[in-house]
Amino acid sequence: xxxxxxxxxxxxxxxxxxxxxxxxxxxxxxxDSMTAALTGASSDSFYGKNEGRTKEAILNKITxxxxxxxxxxxxxxxxxxxxxxx
Numbered sequence: 001x002x003x004x005x006x007x008x009x010x011x012x013x014x015x016x017x018x019x020x021x022x023x024x025x026x027x028x029x030x031x032d033s034m035t036a037a038l039t040g041a042s043s044d045s046f047y048g049k050n051e052g053r054t055k056e057a058i059l060n061k062i063t064x065x066x067x068x069x070x071x072x073x074x075x076x077x078x079x080x081x082x083x084x085x086x
Contacts, residue, residue, distance in 0.1 A: 002081070002084075004080060004084075005077060005080075005081060008073060008076060008077035008080075009077065011073050012070065012073050012074060012077065015066055015069060015070040015073060016070065018066060019063060019066050019067060019070065022059055022062060022063045022066070023063060025059065026056060026059050026060070026063070027056055
């Protein structure tokens with residue numbers, strides 16, 4: 001194993017731990033969409049308009065970004081040795 005593979009493995013491990021903690025800290029999605037469909041409720045409230053600024057939205061964006069970084073790190077760790085061995 002090269003130093004680059006070890007560093008990539010550590011990065012992947014850290015990203016997995018952080019993503020797991022972020023996922024566990026987020027609130028669960030409720031079944032509000034079914035209730036809204038039956039009652040005709042809309043999201044024209046103040047909360048609905050500022051939904052992107054809430055704690056849940058920020059955690060969602062961070063989790064999505066870290067998931068993309070994890071995907072890229074896994075690809076890099078698996079593809080770089082193929083091209084450096086030759």
